[in-house]
Amino acid sequence: MSLTNKGLANKVAQKAGVSLMTVSRVFNDSPRVAAKTRDKVLKAASEFGYEPSNAARALRRGHSNMIGYLVSSPQSLGGTYHGDTIAGIEEVITPHDLILSILIVEDRATLARNIRRYIASGACAALIVRFDLFPKDQLEELAGLEAPIMFASNAPEEIKQNSPYSTVCFDNESGCIQAIRHLAMLKHQKVGFLGGNKGWVDSVQREAGFRKGMAECKLEVNEQWVQHCNFHLGFESGEEVMNQLLSSGTEHPTAVLCASDQVAAGAIQAAKRWGKKIPEDISIIGYDDQFWCRFTTPALSSIRHDGLQLGRSIGEVIVKQVIDQEPLDSKHIVLPTSLVVRESTVAVS
Amino acid sequence: MSLTNKGLANKVAQKAGVSLMTVSRVFNDSPRVAAKTRDKVLKAASEFGYEPSNAARALRRGHSNMIGYLVSSPQSLGGTYHGDTIAGIEEVITPHDLILSILIVEDRATLARNIRRYIASGACAALIVRFDLFPKDQLEELAGLEAPIMFASNAPEEIKQNSPYSTVCFDNESGCIQAIRHLAMLKHQKVGFLGGNKGWVDSVQREAGFRKGMAECKLEVNEQWVQHCNFHLGFESGEEVMNQLLSSGTEHPTAVLCASDQVAAGAIQAAKRWGKKIPEDISIIGYDDQFWCRFTTPALSSIRHDGLQLGRSIGEVIVKQVIDQEPLDSKHIVLPTSLVVRESTVAVS
DNA sequence: TTGTAAGCGTTATCAG
DNA sequence: CTGATAACGCTTACAA
Secondary structure (H helix, E strand, O other): OOOOOOOHHHHHHHHHOOOHHHHHHHOOOOOOOOHHHHHHHHHHHHHHOOOOOHHHHHHHHOOOOEEEEEEOOHHHHOOHHHHHHHHHHHHHHHHHOOEEEEEEOOOHHHHHHHHHHHHHOOOOOEEEEEHHHOOHHHHHHHOOOOOOEEEEOOOOHHHHHHOOOEEEEEOHHHHHHHHHHHHHHOOOOOEEEEEOOOOOHHHHHHHHHHHHHHHHOOOOOOHHHEEEOOOOOOHHHHHHHHHHHHHOOOOOOOEEEEOOHHHHHHHHHHHHHOOOOOOOOOEEEEEOOOHHHHOOOOOOEEEEEOHHHHHHHHHHHHHHHHOOOOOOOOOEEEEOEEEEOOOOOOOOO | OOOOOOOHHHHHHHHHOOOHHHHHHHOOOOOOOOHHHHHHHHHHHHHHOOOOOHHHHHHHHOOOOEEEEEEOOHHHHOOHHHHHHHHHHHHHHHHHOOEEEEEEOOOHHHHHHHHHHHHHOOOOOEEEEEHHHOOHHHHHHHOOOOOOEEEEOOOOHHHHHHOOOEEEEEOHHHHHHHHHHHHHHOOOOOEEEEEOOOOOHHHHHHHHHHHHHHHHOOOOOOHHHEEEOOOOOOHHHHHHHHHHHHHOOOOOOOEEEEOOHHHHHHHHHHHHHOOOOOOOOOEEEEEOOOHHHHOOOOOOEEEEEOHHHHHHHHHHHHHHHHOOOOOOOOOEEEEOEEEEOOOOOOOOO
16 A cells, blocks of 8 residues: 655656756746656656645645635535535636635534644635634734635624734624515515524624615514524524514514524424415515525525635635735625525515 | 744743753653653743644655545535534544545546645645545545545445445335335335436435335335436435326325435425425425424425534544544445435325 | 756764 | 764745
8 A cells, every 4th residue: 555655756757867956847837848857757657647746745735735615514514605605716716726624623613723624734824714603702813823714704894903813704784684675565554583693793783784675665673573593593583583573563564584594494494383375365485595494384595605606705705815926914804695585475466 | 024933942942941852752642751841831832823834744654634525516415414524524634633624626637636635735634525525437536545534324235345435325115115114004005116317326215215215115106207307406306206296197195215315305395396295295204304304395404414423433533544544445334214204195085 | 049057954874 | 971964745935
């Protein structure tokens, strides 16, 4: 079992009748090598199955070719959000011979330390971290660690101002405003909002969008109908909160905007249990536009963000930092969102 | 920006008043170092934020600490299958300081070449490949590449016999047999089967299970009701095939077993369009037990395989090969499956 | 266009 | 228990 390239490059050089250096140049697409020579080298290389050693390259070059994409749990890889993002990143970085590696850091308490290690050990040339999985109190642990780290997703303003790291995120507010406009167009006046965890950036911004949209459409917000769910519990949480909403008070909303699709799915379930018809009695809009939105009954209208575009933007930042060696700076990119209308919304009768 | 450890280890050694070698020993948990000395080194190290270089280690040790998990597309990371598997693998390999890296190889035509590169370049110490994404005609390209590669998921028998690689998979047949037993218990006699792509191992084995189950329960198979879907198109495919099934013939099945949850979701949708009530008119069972099975209406009964267990088994094989350096051999592990009953199945009235 | 030499940060080996 | 040395495979800088 010879997994190492021990001496293999030498053999290739010998076989091709050239020096080691020429082999190296060929595998680095150097223009300073004659076409004939290159062919000889390539032939000899494929004969021996030679491939330059990643480790040696990384050591010599001072940085690896791995880009780490940190996720909070293997389960969070579900859904289209990460998938499309990853596809977008790869599309951009692969031509530069960078490898995207998805890394899982379950323990948020040691996240900063882990990031430090990945960078300090040189295992990764750059890291992509979802801000929303990052405990704020650990941010300062990263201070001084001048490294190509970037946050994908929304960071609070004060963090953006002070952090040396770039961020790419979606325009949460705009998505919700569009949703409210859509509902207003359908003559809804009594609109509720099921948010996510209190204080979480995404949740806060989506609620802000809801309120701005309501104001813009001159609709009154009934605070009874603005509730918070647990993003993590998703379905169950949406079910429970919708349940409470329908069991209290005499009047109920004719439309509810939810801060996640899972919450929306739970809300639909709960509403059905109360004998409500969806969308005839209550229109529901989700958020994230997960692939299974079309599997629910009725198919769920939802707010979509283009993960592919997010990925591409991230990729471009990474390439600038790692390949072009541009000095780090903290750019903040905000990408648009849009409403996808399916069958869960209808005009009030 | 000093990302490299250039000379850092030296500084640490100097600060601690020891030699470089002692620093190395400390970071390798060598027992041959005095407690006092270790403390001094550790203190100096944390002071400088020193972390051993991954690249140098890999170069010196002859193998990296990265385990590659190959996936066919970023989107395929959705669902619980990969997520749980990944969690299981990490649980086992992390204590051995191995890092799991999810790698995406979209182009199946170059899969074998990519595997070669990952191994030959030493980028990965071992690779985990889902067999079902592997084009059979490329298998021989891997011949001679004696490397710690293993296949997660079902390989056809003839491959298992001839391949030097281990496999871990689920008992597809058993899952389907259990499903049929359940349906038979509910007095169903007219049972259909919506398989996956013709010839695909999973599809073939699940159909075999369906037939064995039917035979065991002394139920007759109506070949009109045994159809094939496209795993990739999933939902749409299930919809289309169920549509055809209901539009042809005079008699229709009272229960249908589907080879994937997405197909099942599509089948439900189609059946509803034909005015069929689910499960009263037609009971439906899916396969995979995706997390969104409980979001469908009615909640989908499905066949579950324990991804966590799969991951753990894979992890154990990897550790044996990479850490214990056991010689490669081709073990074949088959894990059990079980039926999860929700609301999409009911007794015939 | 090609070759030579030196060194990237670790660790195996051999001394002490 | 600790230290000096060489080598892992590659590429930058400098020659030829």
